[in-house]
Amino acid sequence: xxxxxxxxxxxxxxxVHLALQDGANRRELCRRFGISPKTGYKWLAxxxxxxxxxxxxxxxxxxxQSPARTTPSVGQQVVELRQAHPAWGGRKxxxxxxxxxxxxxxxxxxxxxxxxxxxxxxxxxxxxATPWQRFEHAQPNELWQMDFKGWFDLRDGxxxxxxxxxDDHSRYNLTLDACGCTDSRTVQHHLERTFRRYGLPxxxxxxxxxxxxxxxxxxxxxxxxxxxxxxxxxxxHSRVAHPQTNGKEERFHRTLKAEVINGRxxxxxxxxxxxxxxxxxxxxxxxxxxxxxxxxxxxxxxxSPRAYPEILPPVEYGENDVVQxxxxxxxxxxxxxxxxxxxxxxxxPVAIRERAGQENCYDxxxxxxxxxxxxxxxxx
Numbered sequence: 200x201x202x203x204x205x206x207x208x209x210x211x212x213x214x215v216h217l218a219l220q221d222g223a224n225r226r227e228l229c230r231r232f233g234i235s236p237k238t239g240y241k242w243l244a245x246x247x248x249x250x251x252x253x254x255x256x257x258x259x260x261x262x263x264q265s266p267a268r269t270t271p272s273v274g275q276q277v278v279e280l281r282q283a284h285p286a287w288g289g290r291k292x293x294x295x296x297x298x299x300x301x302x303x304x305x306x307x308x309x310x311x312x313x314x315x316x317x318x319x320x321x322x323x324x325x326x327x328a329t330p331w332q333r334f335e336h337a338q339p340n341e342l343w344q345m346d347f348k349g350w351f352d353l354r355d356g357x358x359x360x361x362x363x364x365x366d367d368h369s370r371y372n373l374t375l376d377a378c379g380c381t382d383s384r385t386v387q388h389h390l391e392r393t394f395r396r397y398g399l400p401x402x403x404x405x406x407x408x409x410x411x412x413x414x415x416x417x418x419x420x421x422x423x424x425x426x427x428x429x430x431x432x433x434x435x436h437s438r439v440a441h442p443q444t445n446g447k448e449e450r451f452h453r454t455l456k457a458e459v460i461n462g463r464x465x466x467x468x469x470x471x472x473x474x475x476x477x478x479x480x481x482x483x484x485x486x487x488x489x490x491x492x493x494x495x496x497x498x499x500x501x502x503s504p505r506a507y508p509e510i511l512p513p514v515e516y517g518e519n520d521v522v523q524x525x526x527x528x529x530x531x532x533x534x535x536x537x538x539x540x541x542x543x544x545x546x547x548p549v550a551i552r553e554r555a556g557q558e559n560c561y562d563x564x565x566x567x568x569x570x571x572x573x574x575x576x577x578x579x
Contacts, residue, residue: 280292375455376475394430
């Protein structure tokens with residue numbers, strides 16, 4: 200059996216003395232002392248080379264030289280980067296050090312070990328580091344995701360609701376604005392600035408809440424939705440009670456909260472915006488993104504070739520469409536009957552298009568957007 204740690208030195212000394220006797224069967228002694236022949240001959244060699252009790256003491260197995268060992272300066276750089284960005288893990292810190300031109304950058308696992316040694320990773324953070332499965336569009340600007348981050352209080356008594364827009368392909372943050380209101384006018388003002396800078400996307404996805412949707416009537420057109428549709432943008436909404444449809448936005452909000460909002464108390468909207476602007480540069484240009492193979496979002500993004508038109512184009516339909524203008528209170532008249540549509544469509548032309556293969560059934564379109572159906576066989 201293995202030697203008892205409490206009397207290891209005595210057993211080793213006894214083994215050596217017995218093994219050095221004339222005619223001693225050293226292999227048999229090894230078997231009786233419960234050690235391998237290799238270990239037995241090691242103790243004999245040490246005793247012969249270094250006389251005294253210290254010859255049989257345990258020795259450090261650390262190599263005399265460790266060329267790959269992390270130097271104190273690199274370890275300090277890891278710690279400083281983590282302190283500057285407390286939510287960054289081993290992968291992001293390792294990649295960021297390489298991007299900054301450092302040599303002999305430790306592997307992500309080594310960075311994680313350094314963070315643990317300096318008590319910079321707690322158990323909750325380790326448990327939260329779970330993998331995500333994501334789908335992304337093939338090119339930038341094929342889909343933008345849009346939402347408000349939940350509000351937080353400011354020292355001046357107001358509330359800040361961050362408006363965020365994220366490109367699905369690159370995770371590039373296009374809009375991060377500290378808003379005091381969440382109405383259509385506010386959102387449109389910020390989107391106009393975003394569109395002028397980055398161009399128009401093919402599609403924008405948002406949830407069913409105000410101002411881009413109607414919680415009580417999912418799919419109902421709002422004033423903001425109508426403006427986006429007139430710009431030629433395809434508008435979609437997340438499935439009701441399924442926020443993961445806008446999953447990249449949700450994940451972005453988690454990162455924003457962890458790296459900017461948590462533990463801070465902003466005096467007013469301008470101070471919050473200054474913090475957002477500074478962090479947005481870090482997020483887009485410096486922070487390695489795991490879902491992008493540790494690249495930064497700016498390396499995957501390019502502006503849209505579709506420029507923002509300062510004047511809305513006219514709404515046009517096909518020659519076979521029946522075109523009607525929506526009256527007050529969202530009333531639409533067709534075939535001597537009245538139908539209720541969104542009141543935001545007041546005085547705007549909509550197309551009534553017969554559905555192929557379905558008699559007395561018509562689809563309703565505003566520009567390219569399908570927003571409803573009329574079935575004349577159902578009672579009004």
